[in-house]
Amino acid sequence: MRADLEIIQQWVKPNSKVLDLGCGDGELLSFLQHQKNTRGYGVEVDHDNITACLEKGVNVIEINIDDGLASIDDHSFDTVIMTQALQVMTRPDQIVDEMLRIGKECIVTFPNFGHWRARGYLAFRGRMPVSKFLPYTWYNTPNIHFCTFKDFEQLCVERNIHILDRTVVDNEHKHHWSIRLWPNMLGEVAIYRITR
Amino acid sequence: MPLSFPEDSVGIVTPQTICFDQPLSLACGRQLDRYDLIIETYGTLNADASNAILVCHALSGNQHLAGYNSAEENKPGWWDSAIGPGKPIDTNTFFVIGLNNLGGCHGSTGPQSINPDTGKPFGPDFPIMTVPDWVESQARLADHFGIQQWAAVVGGSLGGMQALQWAINYPQRLRHCLIIAAAPKLSAQNIAFNEVARQAISRDPDFNNGHFYENGKVPKTGLMLARMLGHITYLSDDGMREKFGRELREGKLSYDFNPQFEVESYLHYQGERFSTAFDANTYLLMTKALDYFDPAADYGDDLAKAVSHARCKFMLIAFTSDWRFAPERSREIVDALVAAERQVSYAEVDSDHGHDAFLIPTPRYIDIYSAYMKQVANDIPNSSQENT
Numbered sequence: 001m002r003a004d005l006e007i008i009q010q011w012v013k014p015n016s017k018v019l020d021l022g023c024g025d026g027e028l029l030s031f032l033q034h035q036k037n038t039r040g041y042g043v044e045v046d047h048d049n050i051t052a053c054l055e056k057g058v059n060v061i062e063i064n065i066d067d068g069l070a071s072i073d074d075h076s077f078d079t080v081i082m083t084q085a086l087q088v089m090t091r092p093d094q095i096v097d098e099m100l101r102i103g104k105e106c107i108v109t110f111p112n113f114g115h116w117r118a119r120g121y122l123a124f125r126g127r128m129p130v131s132k133f134l135p136y137t138w139y140n141t142p143n144i145h146f147c148t149f150k151d152f153e154q155l156c157v158e159r160n161i162h163i164l165d166r167t168v169v170d171n172e173h174k175h176h177w178s179i180r181l182w183p184n185m186l187g188e189v190a191i192y193r194i195t196r
Numbered sequence: 197m198p199l200s201f202p203e204d205s206v207g208i209v210t211p212q213t214i215c216f217d218q219p220l221s222l223a224c225g226r227q228l229d230r231y232d233l234i235i236e237t238y239g240t241l242n243a244d245a246s247n248a249i250l251v252c253h254a255l256s257g258n259q260h261l262a263g264y265n266s267a268e269e270n271k272p273g274w275w276d277s278a279i280g281p282g283k284p285i286d287t288n289t290f291f292v293i294g295l296n297n298l299g300g301c302h303g304s305t306g307p308q309s310i311n312p313d314t315g316k317p318f319g320p321d322f323p324i325m326t327v328p329d330w331v332e333s334q335a336r337l338a339d340h341f342g343i344q345q346w347a348a349v350v351g352g353s354l355g356g357m358q359a360l361q362w363a364i365n366y367p368q369r370l371r372h373c374l375i376i377a378a379a380p381k382l383s384a385q386n387i388a389f390n391e392v393a394r395q396a397i398s399r400d401p402d403f404n405n406g407h408f409y410e411n412g413k414v415p416k417t418g419l420m421l422a423r424m425l426g427h428i429t430y431l432s433d434d435g436m437r438e439k440f441g442r443e444l445r446e447g448k449l450s451y452d453f454n455p456q457f458e459v460e461s462y463l464h465y466q467g468e469r470f471s472t473a474f475d476a477n478t479y480l481l482m483t484k485a486l487d488y489f490d491p492a493a494d495y496g497d498d499l500a501k502a503v504s505h506a507r508c509k510f511m512l513i514a515f516t517s518d519w520r521f522a523p524e525r526s527r528e529i530v531d532a533l534v535a536a537e538r539q540v541s542y543a544e545v546d547s548d549h550g551h552d553a554f555l556i557p558t559p560r561y562i563d564i565y566s567a568y569m570k571q572v573a574n575d576i577p578n579s580s581q582e583n584t
Contacts, residue, residue, distance in 0.1 A: 017537070041534065041541075047560055050543055054511070054567035057574065061530060061542045071531040 001031060003169055004083060004109050004189050011107055011165065011193050012036060016078035019102060021065050021095075022085030025049050026058030033058070040077060043068070066090045069098050077103045084189070086110040087143040093155060100161065100196045109191045112168065114148030117188075149190050156194065165193035204280045205272065206238045206263035206287055213303060216336055220298075223326040223488075229312070233337055234259050234303030235295040238279060239287035241341060247576050248291045248343045250334060251275065252351035252358035255426070255482045256474060258302035261294035262287075275352075277557035284565035289573045290347060298333050299325040299481040307477030308409070319477055320406025327354075327489045331361045338369065348372035348572045352554035353521065354482070357489050360529065363506040364491050372572045373506070374565075376513045377554040379525035380499050380532070381490040386520065389429055390483040393422035397476050406477050415476045420467035422479060427466050432517035432550035492532075499532035506533075509575075510540040511568045513561065515553035541568065 001009075005028045012018060014036045020029050023042025026049070032038040041059045044050050053060035063069075065082075066089060080103030082095070087110055089095045099106040111134060112118075121129035128138040136143065147155075149168065156163055168187025201207045217230045236259045241248060251261055253274070262279040264272055279285045279292055296304040299322060307322040338346065349370045351359040356378025363373045379386075397403060400418030408414055431439075440459035455461050495501040512530055514523035523544050533540040543564045547553040553561070 039537070039539070047563075051563050051567045054541060054543075054564060055570050057571045059509075059539050059541050061534075061540070062544050063527075063542070071527075071534075073535060076535075 001027060004191055005031070007167060007169070007191055008081060008083065008107050008109070009036070012038060012079055012081075014038070017076075019043070019072075019077045019080045021069075021080065021082040021099070022088075023049070023053065023058070023060060024083075026053035026056045026060060028081070028083070029053075029058045030056045065095060069102060072102050074101055075104055079103055079105050079107060081107045083107075083109045084111065087145050087147070089145065092145050092147075093159070096155070096161070096194075097159070100194070105164065105193060105195045107191070107193050108152075109189055110147065110152070111143070112149055112187050112190050113146040114150065115188050149187065152190065152192065156192075160196060162195050163192060164195055165191075167191045201264065204282045205276065206280050208267065209236050209238065209260070209263040209265060209273070211236045211259055211265065211303065214337065214340055216333075216340075218336070220329070220333060220336075222323050222329045224324045226323040228298070228305065228323065231298060231305035231333070232303070232309075233295050233298070233305075233333065235293055235337065236260055236262075236273070237294075238262055238292040239290050241291040241343075242576075244577065245341065245343045246345065246578075247289060247347050248293065248338070248341065249285055249572075250338070250346050250349045250362075251279070251285070251292060251294045252330075252334070252349065252355035253294070253297065254351070254353035254355045255486065256470070256479075257355065258300060259294045259296040259304075260302070261292065274555065277555070278562075278565060284562060284569050285350070286569065286573070289576075290569075293337065293341070295334065295337060297325070297330045299323075299478060299485075301475030301478040306475070307406070307481065308475055317409045319409060320480075322477060322481065324484050324488075325481055326485055327357050327361045327491075328365060330358055330485070331365050334358070334362070335366060335369065344369065346370040346372075347576055348374055348569075350374040350376075351378070352376040353378055353551065354486055354489075357486075360503075361489075361491055363508050363510070364502055367505050367507040370508045371575050372511065372568075373508045374511045374513075374568065375526070375529060377515055377518055377521050377526070377551055378512075378529070379521040380492060380528050382487055383525075387487050389425060390487055393425050394480050394483055396421035396425070397480060400476075403476060406480075408476065414471070416471040419471040419474060419476050419479060420464075423470040423474075424463040424467040427463055429520045430551040432519065432548050434517060434548040435550050435552075438548060499528065500535040503529075503532055503538055504536040506536075506538050508539075509571075510538060512540065512542045513545060513554070513564060514542075515545050515547040515549065515551070515561075517548045518551045518553060520551040 018038045018040035020042045023044050029042050043061050080099040086092045118129040169189050211234050213232050213234045215232050220228045260273040262273040262276040281288050296302040299306045307318045311318045349359045349362045356375035359373045359375050397418035400415035402413045403415040443458040450456050492499040492502045512526045514526035530542045545561045549556050
């Protein structure tokens with residue numbers, strides 16, 4: 001399993017109700033269903049991912065996250081998860097608000113644009129960072145709202161969002177003592193557990 | 197005339213008629229003392245009868261889902277694209293039953309059948325059927341085969357409504373429910389179209405208040421108009437533009453009132469063909485069943501409450517250009533199922549085929565359908581395909 005998912009699954013309580021926004025091929029939900037007896041749904045728009053979920057027996061709903069969550073009741077899920085999708089949303093702040101409305105707790109992961117490689121790329125080459133981890137060029141990237149850890153935490157302060165847990169992992173999604181020391185510089189993926 | 201059948205065809209199929217003599221009480225307050233259901237089956241029922249799929253038909257459908265009734269038949273059954281070896285409903289895995297619903301005109305008891313009280317055809321006196329009535333009759337069909345629990349109940353349009361009703365009325369008797377291009381109830385616009393169709397039929401001078409069998413005449417004009425209207429609502433604006441545009445049959449305007457645009461001759465052809473093959477009383481009855489369908493009505497108009505006792509997993513599929521039962525209508529069902537914490541998946545397929553899209557094997561539709569049916573196959577108890 002992808003290492004960020006490995007961390008996330010530890011934060012999900014057994015027998016809880018989970019909504020995974022941008023659930024990909026259903027890997028996390030399938031794991032949670034079998035190992036933690038969770039129930040719930042994935043939301044996805046990618047056709048191949050939807051097919052993969054259906055084959056796995058993962059409930060998947062094809063709706064646009066940007067506008068499709070309004071019909072879901074307040075606090076109707078124990079945990080709402082969004083992995084590596086915040087940066088593709090039209091209004092990430094509003095999505096986080098929606099997630100906190102629907103879920104008692106939310107888990108969000110996103111690529112950290114404050115990572116030293118991204119900083120170095122922009123500082124020395126003078127161009128928007130392109131890497132194995134962020135392989136798109138500026139004009140064709142689905143990632144339209146990059147932020148750093150500090151940016152995200154600032155948003156949490158402004159919106160009265162309570163951070164329950166945070167961790168960062170590197171490109172291979174591994175923890176390392178140096179990352180913990182200097183997360184905004186060395187962490188490539190941020191993982192937050194938040195509530196309101 | 198196909199001399200040999202494609203490899204993924206179920207080939208030659210022979211319908212069979214099953215007679216039921218336990219009275220069936222109907223929503224309208226009347227009852228059928230005995231009735232026949234005509235069915236077709238494909239594939240083999242396994243030892244514990246756990247691999248059975250019920251396919252429910254829509255407005256003008258019937259028991260002939262797939263394959264050919266004879267070597268001379270030039271068109272296979274109406275859902276041949278989805279049913280057969282290697283197709284989404286794989287007949288190597290599943291035992292599939294298609295039936296003609298009560299009130300139909302393809303061999304099950306209906307308006308054309310002889311009313312035992314009068315010795316004449318029922319005609320308009322055949323009781324109005326509802327979706328729950330059909331589900332009840334289908335449950336008896338399951339009993340007949342010793343099927344305690346369907347692997348899945350599947351349907352498109354009015355067929356999808358029957359599948360939904362199954363999940364509500366018999367929660368223990370199905371593991372999966374596939375609802376394709378359907379709606380939780382008809383809108384005023386839907387009912388309006390149905391009423392125009394009914395008026396076209398009942399005002400045809402040959403209709404004779406439904407007792408047209410005696411005259412040896414059928415209300416052809418009315419049925420044709422009803423079907424033409426229906427077809428317009430089954431297609432999308434884009435689809436019609438794509439298919440017909442403003443093409444003229446003769447290449448130029450004829451300055452008279454004869455059909456000259458391609459779309460006109462298409463509707464005439466479809467209407468004409470239908471008017472000789474379908475029963476007018478059945479058409480009226482099927483549209484009424486559609487109009488009356490409203491499973492939430494018994495639960496204070498709360499659809500989430502209506503589905504809250506369902507036990508099966510649901511798959512809903514809608515098509516972007518379907519304006520008869522638009523994706524929003526499927527989303528109403530999905531939202532209710534989510535609110536009721538039921539297991540549901542939903543896919544919205546891009547298509548310009550309108551409501552008809554549920555019968556057309558477009559690649560993404562078939563992918564979704566097949567993927568979900570793999571899940572259905574995996575959920576067959578003691579299934580040997582667990583590791584797919």
